[in-house]
């Protein structure tokens with residue numbers, strides 16, 4: 001989880017490799033209307049996001065039925081969005097990729113994205129609700145390199161998964 005540009009796609013792919021688990025990028029699951037809205041510079045609202053979050057939950061469910069966890073890149077900005085995902089997967093662990101707005105804006109400015117403009121970072125940050133104490137999760141600071149972050153996240157997982 002985390003705002004646009006925080007490194008979800010980068011870290012999701014890397015964690016998938018490191019943990020030998022399938023990786024699903026939520027970016028790829030947005031319907032065309034959502035992509036066009038963001039491309040035009042408008043933030044999504046809750047009604048745009050619910051069907052997308054349901055789809056993500058269904059894919060996590062499908063993996064659990066097959067007997068495996070799935071790594072998912074999904075902004076999951078509000079607690080209510082994470083609640084919806086937890087309705088599908090109560091043991092979901094959220095890894096919040098946290099960084100300053102300056103650092104993330106720099107990274108967004110330096111990359112090409114199919115539809116997400118850097119101008120939407122402000123609304124992403126305004127929408128973000130950090131993990132609360134009762135949410136199973138890990139918070140990392142994205143100033144570290146992807147490999148260092150993967151080490152930190154994997155090291156933190158046993159503490160999060162142990163009841």
Ligand SMILES: Nc1ncnc2c1ncn2[C@@H]1O[C@H](COP(=O)(O)OP(=O)(O)OP(=O)(O)O)[C@@H](O)[C@H]1O
Nearest residue numbers: 004005006007008009010107111116142144145146
């Ligand atoms: N830990 C890191 N250190 C340095 N650069 C990083 C790190 N993580 C990601 N990046 C770079 O920052 C940019 C944004 O990363 P990425 O696209 O993975 O973010 P994202 O959260 O998936 O964004 P979006 O939600 O908009 O798709 C990319 O150019 C990526 O290579």
Ligand SMILES: O=C(O)[C@H](O)[C@@H](O)[C@H](O)[C@H](O)CO
Nearest residue numbers: 003004005027044049075116
């Ligand atoms: O919930 C949202 O506002 C969206 O998921 C965005 O976060 C983008 O999809 C993503 O960050 C860009 O790829």
